[in-house]
Amino acid sequence: MRCIKCGEKAIMELPRHNSAFCKPDYLEYFETQVARVIRRHRMFDRNDRILVGVSGGKDSLSLWHVLARMGYKAAGLHIHLGIGEYSSLSYEKALCFSRQRGLELFTVDLAKEHGMNVTELSRTLRRAPCSGCGLSKRYILNREAYERGFDTVATGHNLDDETAVLLGNILHWQIRHLARQSPVLPSTGGRLVKRVKPLFMLTERETAAYALLHGIDYIVEECPNALKAKSLLYKDALARIEAESPGAKQRFLTHFLQDAQPRLQVGADDHVLRDCVACGQPTTAELCAFCRMWRQASERAEKRKRYRETASAREMKTAGEQS
Numbered sequence: 001m002r003c004i005k006c007g008e009k010a011i012m013e014l015p016r017h018n019s020a021f022c023k024p025d026y027l028e029y030f031e032t033q034v035a036r037v038i039r040r041h042r043m044f045d046r047n048d049r050i051l052v053g054v055s056g057g058k059d060s061l062s063l064w065h066v067l068a069r070m071g072y073k074a075a076g077l078h079i080h081l082g083i084g085e086y087s088s089l090s091y092e093k094a095l096c097f098s099r100q101r102g103l104e105l106f107t108v109d110l111a112k113e114h115g116m117n118v119t120e121l122s123r124t125l126r127r128a129p130c131s132g133c134g135l136s137k138r139y140i141l142n143r144e145a146y147e148r149g150f151d152t153v154a155t156g157h158n159l160d161d162e163t164a165v166l167l168g169n170i171l172h173w174q175i176r177h178l179a180r181q182s183p184v185l186p187s188t189g190g191r192l193v194k195r196v197k198p199l200f201m202l203t204e205r206e207t208a209a210y211a212l213l214h215g216i217d218y219i220v221e222e223c224p225n226a227l228k229a230k231s232l233l234y235k236d237a238l239a240r241i242e243a244e245s246p247g248a249k250q251r252f253l254t255h256f257l258q259d260a261q262p263r264l265q266v267g268a269d270d271h272v273l274r275d276c277v278a279c280g281q282p283t284t285a286e287l288c289a290f291c292r293m294w295r296q297a298s299e300r301a302e303k304r305k306r307y308r309e310t311a312s313a314r315e316m317k318t319a320g321e322q323s
């Protein structure tokens with residue numbers, strides 16, 4: 001297998017483009033793809049301050065790396081989710097990456113801010129960890145970007161993530177979600193910061209190769225909760241289709257964005273955004289979903305604490321009466 005550009009030995013084959021590249025030409029291919037997406041979708045320019053959501057995985061660190069290499073003003077935000085060893089290691093990778101390259105990293109610790117990590121939140125609310133985690137990450141990224149004066153939030157979602165979400169949204173006919181699934185979500189004013197996904201045309205495998213070739217030390221382990229997430233099933237199904245028909249994932253997403261999504265957008269998002277009465281962040285209701293979730297979690301935790309105190313007081317009283 002030879003590089004299609006220089007004829008040297010190729011290290012990366014890309015069946016969906018019917019091509020193969022040597023190391024320098026692969027790195028150039030990757031960066032050209034990112035630059036093209038940023039330009040075509042008018043994501044940001046050199047004057048913008050970009051806040052990258054950094055988990056410590058290959059996608060977010062590759063994104064941060066490529067933006068910094070291209071000369072964009074990109075800082076990172078890591079949210080400590082408190083998912084056991086996975087979160088500690090993720091933080092270590094993000095911190096190490098930022099220190100080695102002299103890039104600015106902000107951190108938010110969910111448990112320190114709200115008294116509960118993702119695991120405790122999920123137990124308290126009796127709902128899947130990913131729902132509270134996803135909501136918290138979206139909210140905190142926007143809030144931190146707004147409060148710290150950033151123009152854009154960038155996340156490392158890749159082609160595999162985006163097509164899995166698309167398939168899930170179609171299977172459940174989530175019209176509102178489909179209407180909003182886009183590589184660019186503009187700020188519609190107020191405290192809503194523009195959100196972009198510069199890697200959305202690159203696959204997980206391509207991002208992993210970019211990270212490895214640049215010697216980026218990222219967390220290889222997946223979040224333990226990802227195993228239970230439906231998105232893995234959708235990714236598997238799409239990978240099987242892709243193996244039989246290279247380029248299927250890219251066509252699925254690009255045709256959706258070009259042909260279907262503009263029609264879905266008409267009249268789909270007729271909600272007016274206003275400020276949450278508790279935190280001031282943008283919402284369509286009086287209280288935003290994040291505040292509602294954490295209010296419910298602390299009420300339940302308080303109720304449980306009171307129940308436990310009553311039960312132990314009763315036990316002590318019974319023990320006292322028996323002695």
Ligand code: SF4
Nearest residue numbers: 129130133223225226
């Ligand atoms: S898999 Fe779920 S719980 Fe784990 S980081 Fe992702 S959204 Fe959060």
Ligand SMILES: [Zn+2]
Nearest residue numbers: 003006022025
């Ligand atoms: Zn080459």
Ligand SMILES: [Zn+2]
Nearest residue numbers: 276279288291
């Ligand atoms: Zn709120």
